[in-house]
Amino acid sequence: MQKHYYIKTYGCQMNVHESEKLAGMLKSLNYEETTNMADADVIVFNTCCIRDAAEQKVLGNIGAVKKLKKQNPNLIVAVCGCMAQEDGRKELFKEKYPHVSIVFGTHNLHMFKDYLIKFNATKQKIYDVWESEKEINEDVDMYRTSNNNAWVNIMYGCNNFCTYCIVPYVRGRERSRAMNDIVSEVKSLISEGYKYITLLGQNVNSYGNDFKDGTNFAKLLKTLANLDGDFRIKFMTSHPKDLTDEVINTIATEPKLSKVIHLPVQSGSNRILKLMNRNYTVEHYKTLIKKIKEQVPNYFISTDIIVGFPHETEEDFMATYNLVNEVKYGGVFGFMYSPRTGTIAEKMDEQVPQEIKNERVNRLLALSKQIIKEQNQQLIGKTMECLVESKTDDGYLATLDNGKNVIITSNKNLTLPTFKNVKINSINRNKLVAEFCD
Ligand code: SF4
Incomplete structure (x- = not known):
């Protein structure tokens, strides 16, 4: 009888891509995907620990499958990802979640197939979390699930130790x-x-530094942008301290490189940036933004901001607010600070009360919404490249490389997906309405 798997993925794109690797390993063992957890023979929780709320949700969801295990004693429940890698979690699953059969961490994800084979043969539970990273394993099956976009890891791990972040651990x-x-x-x-190839790393700008042979991110971008074919290269995430002039210049001049630059600022206050250990100043950040705006055609800049970091005063927050207003980001991912166990920021005194965090994040997101609305209006009359992806009754649906949706009325006969230039004519409920230029 056909066996099925169900993967629940939490957190960032890195995890989404790692779930494609988990799916690839399951497929190679002849499991098929199901969208109904209750039908699965194997349920995998690919977890995230970047925020406390996310972690509590993961634990709740893992606890809830206990009843499925009671109904189907052969069900295999596996837990992996960042949360499984955290200190003490392996023991927690062993003691408090006996229905979990396999636990493994971020450093040994490629071993999942072996663990599954072993568990099926022995029925002995497996708790194997490697303490540190080993060499990169290139030999992993993959089952891609993201339509026209393919994720590609270019690096793993992080050296930065921002004081709020658990990722390096x-x-x-x-x-x-x-x-x-x-x-x-x-x-x-x-x-x-594939039309979009998105390069993934916690800090793509430091790609190649560990080789110490002159390899760097700009060289990688140039090499990829000069490959034959009809595609665009995207990347995430950039760190402002490592974004070089060479990278900005490469993005500006290579037509196959996306002009979307996600550049997390986190705060507009130098005092808070120092407490966060971000290793750049607001002045340096603004210089980067100026260079991008001057050099990159059709740029789209987005950012991440943490609101309510310990010691953040109203004055610090207003510095962030004013920065957002000055840069006019196309997208702001605003998060309320939440302490992560084991990080330096968790031990900082002067934590900001929750109601102040709520109020500040709402103020910031309202500003961002207003800016985006104005920017959408400014797109009217402009010519933009988009990826035409599907047919409708009277035309096509497309997306800009920043993810904005475009509706095109046309009786053209196109082979999809394809890149096309369109002229934006109006906006209808946040969707851009456009016509083909040729
Ligand atoms: S750069 Fe900072 S926020 Fe990003 S993963 Fe590294 S430590 Fe975390």
Whole structure:
């Protein structure tokens, strides 16, 4: 009888892509995907621990499948990802979640297939969380699920130790993938017809630093942008302290590189940036923004902001607010600070009360919403490139590379997906209404 798997993914794009690897390993063992958890023979929780609320949700969801295990004693429940990698979690699952059969961490994700084979053969529970990173494993099956976009890891881990962040503790130090391996993966994705290739790393701007041979992110971008084929390269996430002029110039001049730059500022106050250990100043950040705006055609800049970091005063917050107003971001991902166990910020005194965090984040997001509305209006009359992805009764649906939806009325006959230039004519309920330029 056909066996099924169900993967529940929490957190960032890195995890989304790692779930594609988990799915690939399950497929190689002849499991098929189900969208109904109750029908699954294997349920995998690919967890995130970046925020406390996310962690509590994960634990609640893992606890809830206990009843499925009672109905189906052969059900295999596996837990992996950042939360499984955290100190003490393996023991927690062992003691408090006996219905969980396999626990593994971020450093040994590629072992999942072996664990599953072993568990099916022995029925012995497996708790294997490697304490530190080893060499990058290139030999992992993958089942891609993201339509026209393919994720590609270019590096793993982070060296930055921002004081609020748990990532360096659960994903280890920076390790870059060999450029040849990345290039051959991207080539094969282009030949499979993927239109967007999104390069993933906690800090893509420091790609190659660990090789100490002159390899860097700009060189990688240039190499990929010069491959044959009809595709665009995106990347995330950039760290302002490592974004070089060479990278900005490369983005500006290479037509196959997306002009979307996600540049997390986190705060507009130098005092708070110092407490966060971000290693740049607001002045440096503004210089980068100025260079991007001057050099990159059709740029789209977005950011992450943490509101209510310990010691944040109204004055600090207003510095952030004013920065957002000055930069005019196309997108702001605003988060309320939540302490993570084991980080330096968790131990800081002067935590900001929750009601102040709520009020500040709402103020910031209202400003951002207003800016985005104004920017959408400014797009009217402009010519933009979009990816035309699907047909409608009277035309097509498309997306800009920043994710904005575009509706096009047309009787053209196109082979999809395809990149096309469109002229934006109006806005209808947050969707851009456009016509083909040719
Ligand atoms: S750069 Fe800072 S916020 Fe980003 S993953 Fe590294 S430590 Fe965390």
